Amino acid sequence: MVHFKLFNRFDLREYMFNGMLSTPLNDEKSERLMNARFEATLPSSMDVLIVGAGISGIGSAYYLQERNPNKSYAIIEARDSIGGTWDLFRYPGIRSDSDLFTFAYAFKPWKSNQSIASGELIMDYLRETVKENGIDKHIHFHHKLISAAWSSSEARWQVEIERSDTGQRIQVSCKWLISASGYYRYDEGFTPDFAGRERFQGQIVHPQFWPQDLNYTGKKVVVIGSGATAVTLVPSMASKAAHVTMLQRTPTYIVPVPSQDPLSNTLRDYLPENIAYKITRGKNILMQRAIFDLCQRFPDQSRKALRYLNSRYLPKDYPVDTHFNPPYNPWDQRLCTVPDADLFKTLKDGKASIVTDKIAQFTETGIQLESGQYLDADIIVTATGLKLQAFGGATMSVDGVPVNTAEKVAYRGMMLSGVPNFSFVIGYTNSSWTLKVGVLSEQLCKLLAYMDKKGYATCIPEFDGSEMDTRPLLDFAAGYVKRAANDLPRQGMNAPWLMSMSYLGDLRLLKTTPLIDKHLRFGYRAKTAKHRVTTKAKAAVV
Numbered sequence: 075m076v077h078f079k080l081f082n083r084f085d086l087r088e089y090m091f092n093g094m095l096s097t098p099l100n101d102e103k104s105e106r107l108m109n110a111r112f113e114a115t116l117p118s119s120m121d122v123l124i125v126g127a128g129i130s131g132i133g134s135a136y137y138l139q140e141r142n143p144n145k146s147y148a149i150i151e152a153r154d155s156i157g158g159t160w161d162l163f164r165y166p167g168i169r170s171d172s173d174l175f176t177f178a179y180a181f182k183p184w185k186s187n188q189s190i191a192s193g194e195l196i197m198d199y200l201r202e203t204v205k206e207n208g209i210d211k212h213i214h215f216h217h218k219l220i221s222a223a224w225s226s227s228e229a230r231w232q233v234e235i236e237r238s239d240t241g242q243r244i245q246v247s248c249k250w251l252i253s254a255s256g257y258y259r260y261d262e263g264f265t266p267d268f269a270g271r272e273r274f275q276g277q278i279v280h281p282q283f284w285p286q287d288l289n290y291t292g293k294k295v296v297v298i299g300s301g302a303t304a305v306t307l308v309p310s311m312a313s314k315a316a317h318v319t320m321l322q323r324t325p326t327y328i329v330p331v332p333s334q335d336p337l338s339n340t341l342r343d344y345l346p347e348n349i350a351y352k353i354t355r356g357k358n359i360l361m362q363r364a365i366f367d368l369c370q371r372f373p374d375q376s377r378k379a380l381r382y383l384n385s386r387y388l389p390k391d392y393p394v395d396t397h398f399n400p401p402y403n404p405w406d407q408r409l410c411t412v413p414d415a416d417l418f419k420t421l422k423d424g425k426a427s428i429v430t431d432k433i434a435q436f437t438e439t440g441i442q443l444e445s446g447q448y449l450d451a452d453i454i455v456t457a458t459g460l461k462l463q464a465f466g467g468a469t470m471s472v473d474g475v476p477v478n479t480a481e482k483v484a485y486r487g488m489m490l491s492g493v494p495n496f497s498f499v500i501g502y503t504n505s506s507w508t509l510k511v512g513v514l515s516e517q518l519c520k521l522l523a524y525m526d527k528k529g530y531a532t533c534i535p536e537f538d539g540s541e542m543d544t545r546p547l548l549d550f551a552a553g554y555v556k557r558a559a560n561d562l563p564r565q566g567m568n569a570p571w572l573m574s575m576s577y578l579g580d581l582r583l584l585k586t587t588p589l590i591d592k593h594l595r596f597g598y599r600a601k602t603a604k605h606r607v608t609t610k611a612k613a614a615v616v
């Protein structure tokens with residue numbers, strides 16, 4: 075006991091563990107082993123249960139413990155590591171698409187010179203965040219949420235968890251459930267059915283399941299796709315491969331961005347770290363929004379500007395309009411960024427090329443295209459996307475009635491109509507995901523504090539279907555979003571039922587509109603369901 079008082083849990087683990095090893099392990103390996111050996115038991119009940127220890131779950135935990143320190147909480151994580159996306163994806167060159175001055179949390183300055191950062195740097199940042207805020211003590215690895223059943227009489231969620239290492243099932247209960255489980259399946263990526271796939275004699279790799287021993291030195295590689303993953307992989311693999319071909323059916327807008335932020339690097343020489351961070355972050359938030367708005371308001375001019383930018387980095391006779399001219403307007407789908415124009419340099423050097431065509435079939439030695447062109451390949455990488463999934467694949471019920479998520483409407487982009495004491499974290503798709511984590515956490519912490527003050531035990535958003543039409547939750551034209559639109563909840567046409575994608579708009583809404591409105595029904599906890607009293611909220615600014 076004395077030791078636990080003298081050391082925080084992490085120091086103690088390091089102290090004990092280092093003594094057992096003759097050769098030190100690298101950070102990540104030792105972290106995983108320590109997690110496995112010293113993991114505390116998940117309490118049988120808590121105020122708040124957070125599902126997922128990715129960037130959203132960690133951010134949610136930070137705000138919760140800062141703003142509502144009276145709440146007990148735990149994070150369950152299906153895998154053996156924090157980081158979610160940034161730990162899962164291990165393909166060559168894995169990096170952010172967003173600048174880290176907006177992708178990092180508001181509460182923890184991004185200190186690296188790299189504005190577009192590698193997966194490894196992002197993981198270091200997240201490890202530091204959980205460690206220095208004591209969030210690591212609340213994380214339970216290998217705990218996968220299977221189902222959550224709401225009981226109105228108990229005013230609690232009964233949660234079923236599977237130990238993903240032992241298969242053991244555990245039941246715990248909580249007063250509030252936060253799903254921070256990301257938006258896609260971890261066990262499966264998306265790959266279209268390619269005719270003749272089984273005939274191919276080389277290796278087919280999906281970026282979500284990258285074999286760490288994949289040897290592509292001197293090999294002919296075809297990367298199928300045109301999204302963020304494909305444009306990252308092509309220049310990274312080209313340094314070792316004989317040649318890399320990016321095979322796309324439809325082009326994407328690709329924007330060269332500097333990998334470092336000159337303003338941040340200058341400010342940091344003169345100002346304290348957190349002030350320099352705030353200024354750079356503010357500048358980037360405004361810039362992101364301005365670019366998005368410009369693209370939406372002036373699509374033709376934006377298209378021309380992007381075309382000009384692309385052609386500047388490409389050889390004179392390069393067919394820019396064939397490979398860099400999407401059939402949709404800029405920002406109807408997410409723009410892809412390439413740091414320091416790396417993709418363009420690789421194309422210019424001839425180490426990689428782009429082919430825009432349709433696949434007729436795979437053959438023993440490559441890919442036959444519909445145009446008649448043939449691509450020889452030793453390795454085919456299917457950078458064809460993700461399989462979207464709501465709420466980590468867990469099922470939910472309310473008083474024994476299964477929740478059909480596709481019929482639910484999102485309230486303030488964080489709760490679901492008819493589902494009590496439940497919130498979820500889905501970030502922005504048109505700017506840095508994490509900006510929304512801050513907004514949602516702020517809303518939730520205020521709501522929880524309001525409920526405590528009033529003595530309420532339950533909160534349910536109520537959507538009156540006759541009030542307005544609904545549309546898909548993620549109103550984004552990308553293929554992977556469209557494929558899943560019917561499995562995801564929906565959003566309304568107006569606030570508070572909108573899934574806002576504007577950080578500045580969200581900030582304005584937080585400041586100017588009451589968080590508690592007529593759409594929320596609150597209830598007290600009573601000994602029996604019969605005595606439960608409910609009340610519709612009167613608008614109150616909290």
Ligand SMILES: Cc1cc2nc3c(=O)[nH]c(=O)nc-3n(C[C@H](O)[C@H](O)[C@H](O)COP(=O)(O)OP(=O)(O)OC[C@H]3O[C@@H](n4cnc5c(N)ncnc54)[C@H](O)[C@@H]3O)c2cc1C
Nearest residue numbers: 126128129130152158159170171172219255256466506507
């Ligand atoms: C390759 C790639 C690059 C990206 N780059 C950017 C970028 O540059 N900028 C940007 O804004 N966005 C980017 N995104 C989107 C990105 O996913 C988010 O920015 C962010 O990392 C998502 O964090 P998250 O915590 O919400 O979800 P995730 O990172 O997916 O983490 C979810 C966590 O929940 C756990 N989990 C899931 N289901 C369960 C369950 N049932 N029980 C217990 N645990 C569960 C998972 O194991 C995981 O650890 C990128 C996405 C990908 C795939």
